Amino acid sequence: MPSHHHAIPNRRARAIRAIAENSGARGRPAAPALTDETAVLGLMDLDCVDTAFERLTSAFASDREVLHAVACKAVPLPSLLRRFAAAGAGCEVASPGELELALSAGFAPDRIVFDSPAKTWAELRRAVDLGVSINVDNFDELTRLDTILSGRNDLAASARIGIRINPQSGTGAIGALSTATETSKFGIGLADPGAREAVIEACLARPWLGQIHVHSGSQGISLDKAAVGIRAAVDLAEEINSRASTRRITRIDIGGGLSVNFDGENVTPTFADYRAVLDKHVPGLFDFDIVTEFGRALLAKAGTILTRVEYAKTTGGRRIAMTQAGVQVATRTAYAPNDWPLRILPFTPAGNPKTAEAADTEIVPTDVAGPACFSGDLLARNRMLPRLEAGDLVAVPETGAYYFSNPFSYNLLPRVPIFGYRTAPDGGTEFFLIRRVQTIAEVLAEAGEPELRPLSSDDRDSAAEPIARVG
Ligand SMILES: Cc1ncc(COP(=O)(O)O)c(C=O)c1O
Structure with a gap:
């Protein structure tokens, strides 16, 4: 051992x-x-955190750029995030709070990836202004981005905007954490009638879309199942690039989701095991720049x-x-x-x-x-x-x-x-x-509100002050 x-x-x-x-x-x-x-x-255990990140970095060594964006949701703690930033990691965020935390922990905008599935107008504008990478969840969100980007030539060169696909490759062991089911709320279901062609056309029409994102789920997703999802993303990217006759899609975001062994001290599967499965089933992945978004496998x-x-x-x-x-x-x-x-x-x-x-x-x-x-x-x-x-x-x-x-x-x-x-x-x-x-x-x-304001203006509470009165 x-x-x-x-x-x-x-x-x-x-x-x-x-x-x-x-x-x-x-x-x-x-x-x-x-x-x-x-x-x-x-x-x-800070030594364990350091070692896990080193193992991830060496397992995913590539000739192309690899950004390991630690999933903020797994560890929204400033000093630990700062440590990842200092080690060269990026940060995956999914809410305004996580975005601001990542910035204050020292991640440069071009190392931040913004993934919320329900981004508001204000969140999208802030992300575009900062130049962080954005993974778009659906066609409506793409239309919002069209509006925000129209008339702007100043999209930060660093901002790499992607689109999230759902490979609809099925459920893992934990239903609530499986994001690649047929009806999952995340991303665009590629197997739905017409959906794949619509994604391809959306990308061909928007030169600023340069990334495909897939995260098949967390804890309970097998390596093989994760590879099926990544394979779908790579196949799609290759088809877009061949139809565009140029490398439109330059980066694949493979998400996180590597499972953790909760029943013993062993670390299994390892990042190296994951790399071996990807080398076997999706070798084309390593022709692209890569983003990863691991949380539990780095920290649990x-x-x-x-x-x-x-x-x-x-x-x-x-x-x-x-x-x-x-x-x-x-x-x-x-x-x-x-x-x-x-x-x-x-x-x-x-x-x-x-x-x-x-x-x-x-x-x-x-x-x-x-x-x-x-x-x-x-x-x-x-x-x-x-x-x-x-x-x-x-x-x-x-x-x-x-x-x-x-x-x-x-x-x-x-x-x-x-x-x-x-x-x-x-x-x-x-x-x-x-x-x-x-x-x-x-x-x-x-x-709640620290000043104890009465909540009715009946006889008991003559001091009540509603914040609004209508009708
Ligand atoms: C889009 C996305 N990326 C990354 C993660 C991190 O997953 P894990 O902690 O299993 O690596 C999640 C988890 O919810 C996620 O939804």
């Missing part, structure tokens, strides 16, 4: 031990600690949610570990547990892995529960774990994408703090603050 299979769990174990030691220390901890104010932590393995067992009880024969980590950090797992199972790694209060033998206890069916007021608020259900006690720690790995960076505010639970960690040259573990814990004042500010 290559040694890198152990690097991630080893670094994670060292970080957890350091946090456990801090948590027991008296006084205010200088380093991350599990306290009453921070009873859930998000942890990011780096993340760990760490919490402590506040209380433990047994109900109906089920051990239940009550923690502060639930739907606010693991929304997908709480609401769709069968699609998004997570591993649970138990640790002792001192931060050592808890095994049944070492703790002299049994393996029992366990639910790891969160603090929110609905019974589905579980990180794991009916999992065979060493009997957990109050004070034990619970680590939830593979949560570096779409988990603690994408909070859910039910019960006004605050956003959890996030720390990065890396191995220092002397072998110690360095911690960095990525996001503070959200304060209760910030939670209240988010809840």
